[in-house]
Amino acid sequence: MGLSSFSGYLRLQLFGYVRARRTGWVVAAAVVGALAGCRGDTPYVVPTGPMPANTVLLSQMMQELSARPGFTEAMLAQLNDGSKRGPALLTPKLIDHMRQLILGKDWQGLNRFPGWTMREINPTVRVVSRVAGGAASTKDLAAYVDLGPYALERAERVDLDVASDRPGFSTVGLTSALGDGVVRGDGADPAIAPMHAESQRLAEVLNRLALNGLDGAAVATASVDGRTATTPEAMMQSLVASGHEVVVSDARYFANFGHFHSNGQDVMMPFWVNSQILVPHTRRALLVPVSHAEYEWTVRGPKINADVAWYFGIDGKAEFRTMDELNQPWVLGRYAHTYRGADAVEVTRLTGRMMVAYAHLHQAHPELPFGGYYALxxxxDSVAAIEKKMTGKATLFPNTADDALFDDARDAEVNALIAAIPKDRTGRMPEPERIFGSLPTTELAAITIPGLTADLVSVQEAWQDGTLRRTHGREHWIVVALEIAGFVLAMGVAFWLWRRSR
Incomplete structure (x- = not known):
């Protein structure tokens, strides 16, 4: 009970006392009212609807299938397969937590899985880090960068005037069946998958050009319309000079935790993190789905039409890659920033420098699990670091890079960029600007994850009018202290009324 609600309540009690000052009912009403007002909110029930068309919640799928022998373990094994584009921040402890929720039929918990703070997630990753990193732990850069047919130790010459000989889009290796009508993996995006052959070759060429920056690498060159390049940024300049349009976009999506489909329906499976911001008028923390961020290059022109992306992923790869699978509609998507001309060239240059820095990090720290994902x-992180360089602000959450690992003097520029962005490894309370900046839409009503829009709207209003509270902030504890004081005062008044009625 806050002070305003308590003062109103106290006036009612005194009015009642005037009307019935010798009755014991005033005492009962005072005590019951005080206790009812201070014992907290009604337990929150996680919404399960409304849902977008042709979509089910993970909990709905598991309610139907978890009783099937072996299905739960098969599903968890798929999630734990780091060779696929896996879920964010997954650790054995989180896998066990999900298993417990499913076996305990805690469907509400599953709908907000895991709902932990970054401070709670961090130790689970440290435990994994004390164990061998697994198959991806190697100094061989071929495990971390897709170079296609181009070798680091061999000078390469690529003529992009010649059509790509790469195969078209295929779901081979991208999808797998778990049985009972459940498939993991997504099909082709009809808008960009037809360009897969050109996109794949362009990604491989950009990767190889970026790694020209490694000590000892043979020099690779790529040409288009007679213009030759030896770096990714020079490649973009050559494309523009030869009549191509090049746009680089800072793209943001809700991370798809599972990429599951059940009997033809999409399975909504976010990965929820506790933001340590209180949802106004409740005692709940705002839980937000982790977002995915990447840079995307759209190239259109007389010789090349391609779409490539760049990010550091759960596969341990910081590289240019194709991203032409069809996103499930609930992940949404927006461009926080769009770059053309010299700015597009600069973003391309910075991603190339990031690639070289991550190559050095992989060679220096092959023991890191998940190919360095989370520790690096x-x-x-890398998208936010470049965003801050380009715009002066970093608006993504969470960031987890350990600054101490970025210590190679050859990568001083990248080290400084990573050091300049806020980190969430130790559980710092993120700025609301980063919470909302990570969202894949600025239209909160467009979000189709049940219950999320209402919480975000409420928090955004509190942020804008200056009444936002943290779950562990100074203002929160002041309000809690006032609520306790109000309860004690209410009990004191109730006792006084009782004594007077005697």
Whole structure:
């Protein structure tokens, strides 16, 4: 009970006392009212609807299938397969937590899985870090960068005037069936998958050109319309000079935790993190789905039509890659920033420098699990670092890179960029600007994850009018202290009324 609600309540009690000052009912009403007002909110029930068309919640799928022998373990094994584009921040402890929720039929908990703060997630990753990193732990850069047919130790000459000989889009290796009508993996995006052959070759060429920056690498060159380049940024300049339009976009989506489909329906599966911001008029923390961030290059012109992306992923790869699978509609998507001309060239240059820095990090720290994912940052870190260089602000959450690992003097520029962005490894309370900046839409009503829009609207209003509270902030504890004081005062008044009625 806050002070305003308590003062109103106290006036009612005194009015009642005037009307019935010798009755014991005033005492009962005072005590019951005080206790009812101070014992907290009604337990929150996680909404399960409304849902977008052709979509089910993970909890709905598991309610139907978890009783099938072996299905739960098969699903968890798929999630734990780091060779696929896996879920954000997954650790054995989180896998066990999900298993417990499913076996305990805690469907509400599953709908906000895991709902932990970054401070709670961090130790689970440290435990994994004390164990061998697994198959991806190697100094061989071929495990971390897709170079296609181009070798680091061999000078390469690529003529982009010749059509790509790469195969078209295929779901081979991208999808797998778990049985009972459940498939993991997504099909082709009809808008960009037809360009897959050109996109794949362009990604491989950009990767190889970026790694020209490694000590000892043979020099690779790529040409288009007679213009030759030896760096990714020079490649973009050559494309523009030869009549191509090049746009670089800072793209943001809700991270798809599972990429599951059940009997033809999309399975909504976010990964929820506790923001440590209180939802106004409740005692709940705002839980937000982790977002995915990447840079996307759109190239259109007389010789090349391609779409490529760049980010540091759960596969341990910081590289240019194709991203032409069809997103499930609930992940949404927006461009926080769009770059053309010299700015597009600069973003391309910075991503190339990031690639070289991550190559050095992989060689220096092959023991890191998940190919360094989390310790060296998640997808947001490198995007946020470049965003801050380009715009002066970093608006992504969470960032997890350990600054101490970015210590190679050869990568001083990248080290400084990573050091300049806020980190969330130790559980710092993120700025609301980063919470809302990470969202894949600025239209909160467009979000189709049940219950999220209402919480975000409420928090945004509190942020804008200056009444936002943290779950562990100074203002929060002041309000809690006032609520306790109000309860004690209410009990004192109730006792006084009782004594007077005697």
């Amino acid at each position: 940052g998640v997808c947001q």
